Amino acid sequence: MSARNNIIAIVAVSCIAVGSLWAYGNLTKETEEADLSGVEGILLEAQRSTFNGTNPDIYVRVNEPVKLVVVNKDIVIHDLQIKDKTGGILNFETAPLKSEQHFNSAIVAYKPGTYEYFCQYHPDMRGKIIAEP
Numbered sequence: 001m002s003a004r005n006n007i008i009a010i011v012a013v014s015c016i017a018v019g020s021l022w023a024y025g026n027l028t029k030e031t032e033e034a035d036l037s038g039v040e041g042i043l044l045e046a047q048r049s050t051f052n053g054t055n056p057d058i059y060v061r062v063n064e065p066v067k068l069v070v071v072n073k074d075i076v077i078h079d080l081q082i083k084d085k086t087g088g089i090l091n092f093e094t095a096p097l098k099s100e101q102h103f104n105s106a107i108v109a110y111k112p113g114t115y116e117y118f119c120q121y122h123p124d125m126r127g128k129i130i131a132e133p
């Protein structure tokens with residue numbers, strides 16, 4: 001074998017080794033659990049087609065962002081959306097969350113009022129955000 005062939009062989013073996021390690025890492029990686037112990041703000045857990053069991057009212061102050069973490073503790077997909085046409089609150093939607101996935105965001109209201117959060121998949125999963133001056 002020429003030196004050139006040796007180098008090609010070494011590169012090929014290296015690629016196989018790296019590829020195997022990469023595949024092994026992916027296979028052994030555990031499902032990511034959300035560690036939310038240090039979260040200050042609002043935690044909404046989707047479970048049995050509710051948020052936190054009660055779809056609670058959320059109180060915020062105008063122009064004071066509040067961290068919002070949405071976690072799916074259910075076996076079906078959920079999301080959370082805020083869609084307000086008045087411009088009184090920051091609109092957003094989480095990605096479709098599978099079981100044990102979470103999404104970090106923030107609630108920011110710009111005007112006092114009552115707004116709605118909801119899951120697009122489940123009409124009963126909706127609650128109020130009450131923004132006070």
Ligand SMILES: [Cu+2]
Pocket residue numbers: 046049077078079119120121122125
């Ligand atoms: Cu849902």
